[in-house]
Amino acid sequence: MLGTFQNGRHWATAACLLISGPYLLADAGPAEPPVWLDAATQVFFSLSLAFGGHIAFASYNLPR
Structure with missing residues (x-):
């Protein structure tokens, strides 16, 4: 179990x-329709x- 328990990793x-x-605590309210369209296009x-x-x-895998 390494990660943050290693020396020097806390910073x-x-x-x-x-x-x-x-970014996590921003008060972002409801998004406008163009924002939803851009998000759906990106996904x-x-x-x-x-x-x-x-x-x-x-397609390069040999059939079994």
Whole structure:
């Protein structure tokens, strides 16, 4: 069980929490429709490219 229990690792964990704190605690209210459209577009293209890569690599597997 290493990680933050190693000597000298506490500063990295503390820095990450201090940097991400304002983003986690932001009062962001409801998003506008263009924001939802942009988010859906990002998810669609991210998943499409990822699945395409998996299919391309899987096509090189020998059939059993």
